[in-house]
Every structure is written in structure tokens, then in C-alpha cells.
Amino acid sequence: MTIQVFLPSQFTAPEIFPVIRDSFGTFSEIPTEVDFEFSNLRFVRPSGIVFLSNVARYLHRSGCRVTFSGMRRETNCIRFLDDSKFFEQHIGQAICEGSSPRSTTQPLREVRHEQSHNWLRSTLIPWLSISSQVPEHDLYNVQTCISEIFNNINDHSSQDVGSIFAQWYPNERRVIISVADFGQGIPNAVRTVEGELSDPLAITRAFDNEFSSKSTPRNRGVGLFDLKQNVVGRFGGRVTVHSLGGAVEFRNVDGSVNTSTYNVNGYCPGTLIDIELSTDRIEITNGERESFTWI
Incomplete structure (x- = not known):
């Protein structure tokens, strides 16, 4: 069975879900060959890059032949994807002459759990510090939050690997970091201990204080709740989570964390988390950093 998939003009995960x-x-059957067709592409966001990358990798690892077509090399979108190392990751080489990573992006990368903490400390955080001019020690909470996403992937994904891509928007002093995995999904993990919650409510429950779907939870009180409280509560940012058929957005409203739940238009295998924050909201200190208690 061969399938041709025409990608939408808006290359964001919510546009790709349907x-x-x-x-x-729901990927109960894997085709023998899939061709992703890019000719409609007009607009690219980090969520689209990591989500499609994960889908393509999953299909390939399941024995499907994955190809790409319709890439118009003269367009800004294809050049951006190429500079982001999307095609290098999937076909082994760049497709545009002179392609190279941009200073405003941290290129697409597949990171395993055992590599994630060192990669965050040695690569992502130094890049974000240089881009935003926020000292590395003041980005410690950001590093901790993203580390917890990889802990979550390790707990709940059979692949034990996540794709990550980050983009810095200098005129807005804003960064978007997208992380996706192809695991069982947050709702299924939550339902192992909470019963039959809907997908959106299960995602919300996963971000409650001290919640864990593990029988002997690690880092209780430091997990996804901390991601929500730091990025949204302290930094005034936004966290958006898509998993299976549900989605939740955490946003700062008048200094408090506001939660919006909705159903996904389409399907999101695994989990996709978008972190968006303004680095102007991160307090610059003298190097002392807040300590966490690990139980």
C-alpha cells in the first residue's frame, strides 16, 4: 500500500493533525510506502517540524519507505526547513546550496533520554543564553523544565527518544521550544492510575502538583507541574500540550495560570509540547540559583 500525503500550507502541528x-x-496499519508532498508549503513553525519529523521516523522504523517530494528550493519555507536540518535528518543531505543552521534556531535533533540532560546543559542553554543575552545560570529553571519533558518521554515512550527544535525571535525577544515523542501519549499514561478521563482532562491532570503515573514517582513535585508553574506562572509564557485526541493550553492571565482544554482536530500520536516564553520576564541575578528538593 502506497500513500501520498499532501502537507498543508501552514506547517504547524495543529494543521498537520487532520x-x-x-x-x-491511529497507525494501527502501516503502509509500505509514504510520500510527503511539500508543494503547498507557505509557513513554518517549530511544532510542525518536530511533529512531522517524528511521524516520518516512526514510519521508517516500522518498515515503511518514506520519501519527500514537491520541495521548491527557491522558497523561503523550504530553505528554512533545510537550514533546520530537516532534510539532512531524513534523506541524509541538505537539498539547498549553502544550507546551514541559522543563529536564531537550534536545529532539529533527535535526543535520547540518557543524552538529554547533557545536551540541554552543553548545547541548548548556551545557545539560548547567547541569543537572549540572559546568563546561563538564570536559565537553570528553563533547563530543569525541559529536562522533565525528557524524563516523561523516558517513562512513557517505547522509543525512549524525543525530537526537539527551538527558534528565537529577536524582535520579540521570544523563544519557542517544541518537543515531541511517539509514545503511548499522556492521556493513556494518566488513565493507568486515574481511570477513564477524557484526553483533555487527563492531560490537565498530568500537570497537577505531585501527580505521577509511576507507582514509585521520581522527583515528585518537580515534574510537569514545575514546567507549568515556571514557564507560565513565573515567566508569563505559554505551554501548549497536544496528545492523542486532546489538547491543553496553559497561559498567564493577570498573574495566574489559566487552563484551556479542547479536542484536537485530527490526531496527535504520542505527545507534543510547545514552550513559548519571553526572555525579558526572566530575572537576571548575581549567579545564585534556586535549589530544588528531589524526593
Whole structure:
């Protein structure tokens, strides 16, 4: 069975979800060959890059032949994807002459749990510090929050690997970091201990204080709740989570964390987390950093 998947013009994960659902359902059957067609592409966001990358990798690892077509090399979108190392990751080489990572991005990368903490400390955080001019020691909480996402992937994904891509928007002094995995999904993990919650409510429960779906939880009180409280509560940012058929957005409203739940239009295998924050909201200190208690 061969499938051609025409990607939408808006290359964001929510725009790709219905295309994935219509093409693959819930991935109960894997086609022998899939061609992703890019000719409609007009706009790219980090969430689209990591989500499609994970889908393509999953299909390939499941024995499917994955190809890409319709890439118009003269367009800004394809050049951006190429500079982000999307095609190098999936076909082994860049497709545009002179392609190279941009200073405003941390290129697409697949990171295993055992590599994640060192990579965050040695690569992502120094890049973000240089881009934002926020000292590395004041980005410690950001590093801790993203580390917890990889802990969550390790706990709940059979692949034990996540894709990550980050983009810095200098005129807005804003960064978006997208992380995606192809695991069982947050709702399924939560339902192992909470019963039959809907997908959006299960995602919300995963971000409650001291919640864990593990029988002997590690880092109780430091997990996804800390991601929400730091990025949204302290830094005034936004965290958006898509998993299976549900989605939750945590946003700062008048100094408090506001939660919005909704159903996904389409299907999101695994979990996709978007972290968006303004680095102007991060307090610059003299180097002393807050300590966490690990139980």
C-alpha cells in the first residue's frame, strides 16, 4: 500500500493533525510506502517540524519507505526547513546550496533520554543564553523544565527518544521550544492510575502538583507541574500540550495560570509540547540559583 500525503500550507502541528488522521488513522496499519508532498508549503513553525519529523521516523522504523517530494528550493519555507536540518535528518543531505543552521534556531535533533540532560546543559542553554543575552545560570529553571519533558518521554515512550527544535525571535525577544515523542501519549499514561478521563482532562491532570503515573514517582513535585508553574506562572509564557485526541493550553492571565482544554482536530500520536516564553520576564541575578528538593 502506497500513500501520498499532501502537507498543508501552514506547517504547524495543529494543521498537520487532520492530515495525519485522514492518512493513517491511529497507525494501527502501516503502509509500505509514504510520500510527503511539500508543494503547498507557505509557513513554518517549530511544532510542525518536530511533529512531522517524528511521524516520518516512526514510519521508517516500522518498515515503511518514506520519501519527500514537491520541495521548491527557491522558497523561503523550504530553505528554512533545510537550514533546520530537516532534510539532512531524513534523506541524509541538505537539498539547498549553502544550507546551514541559522543563529536564531537550534536545529532539529533527535535526543535520547540518557543524552538529554547533557545536551540541554552543553548545547541548548548556551545557545539560548547567547541569543537572549540572559546568563546561563538564570536559565537553570528553563533547563530543569525541559529536562522533565525528557524524563516523561523516558517513562512513557517505547522509543525512549524525543525530537526537539527551538527558534528565537529577536524582535520579540521570544523563544519557542517544541518537543515531541511517539509514545503511548499522556492521556493513556494518566488513565493507568486515574481511570477513564477524557484526553483533555487527563492531560490537565498530568500537570497537577505531585501527580505521577509511576507507582514509585521520581522527583515528585518537580515534574510537569514545575514546567507549568515556571514557564507560565513565573515567566508569563505559554505551554501548549497536544496528545492523542486532546489538547491543553496553559497561559498567564493577570498573574495566574489559566487552563484551556479542547479536542484536537485530527490526531496527535504520542505527545507534543510547545514552550513559548519571553526572555525579558526572566530575572537576571548575581549567579545564585534556586535549589530544588528531589524526593
